[in-house]
Amino acid sequence: MLDVTNNIFGWQVTAPETVRDDQWETLSEVLIDDKYQLELNEWFEQHQPAAQMQIIERMLEAVRKGYWEASEERLRSLIEHHQELEPMVEHHKAHDVTAAYINDLATGFGMLGTAADVNPSPTISGNVMSEVENVTMPELEDTKLLLLILFSLACVAFGALRQHRQMRD
Numbered sequence: 001m002l003d004v005t006n007n008i009f010g011w012q013v014t015a016p017e018t019v020r021d022d023q024w025e026t027l028s029e030v031l032i033d034d035k036y037q038l039e040l041n042e043w044f045e046q047h048q049p050a051a052q053m054q055i056i057e058r059m060l061e062a063v064r065k066g067y068w069e070a071s072e073e074r075l076r077s078l079i080e081h082h083q084e085l086e087p088m089v090e091h092h093k094a095h096d097v098t099a100a101y102i103n104d105l106a107t108g109f110g111m112l113g114t115a116a117d118v119n120p121s122p123t124i125s126g127n128v129m130s131e132v133e134n135v136t137m138p139e140l141e142d143t144k145l146l147l148l149i150l151f152s153l154a155c156v157a158f159g160a161l162r163q164h165r166q167m168r169d
Contacts, residue, residue: 001031001040002051005058012067024059024068031055032081041081049088056082057094057102064101079106 008027012019029035032055044052056078062068063075070078082102094102 002054002058005031005055009058009062009067012062013065016067019067021068021070024062024070025074028059028070028074028078032059032078045085045088049085050092053082053085053089053092053094056085057098060102060105061095061098064098075105076109079109079111083111 005027008019008023026035031040031052034040041052059068059070060075060078060082063070079102083106093099
């Protein structure tokens with residue numbers, strides 16, 4: 001079910017005209033509201049609450065990016081359900097941008113305690129880049145050295161050519 005949601009989102013991003021608002025709405029009704037009374041919410045809560053959280057996050061990301069104009073009622077329902085699932089999931093962190101959007105929506109609806117509050121951004125450590133001073137190449141003051149190297153290479157080439165001719169004859 002998560003793969004279906006991700007694939008629909010992928011189609012939406014790739015070719016926006018392929019997925020309509022009513023299709024997002026129907027997907028939400030089936031997977032979140034359990035439109036056909038298949039006890040999906042109970043199954044998700046028992047076996048894969050993180051998957052349903054990711055489905056909700058993907059739907060909210062579609063709204064955030066302007067792919068789906070969900071109603072205020074639908075947004076409230078998604079946020080409420082997301083918050084219900086949070087205590088059930090230990091090791092899940094929404095993408096920072098999505099978590100901030102969820103937090104903004106929850107704040108707008110007067111709800112507290114979202115994914116953005118659970119895991120703050122990690123502290124990053126490592127080497128600090130600094131500007132390196134310009135390094136100047138030493139100038140070749142002695143042209144005799146260059147001529148000596150060229151002469152040595154010419155001698156080697158001449159010797160190799162001579163040896164090649166002797167071996168051929």
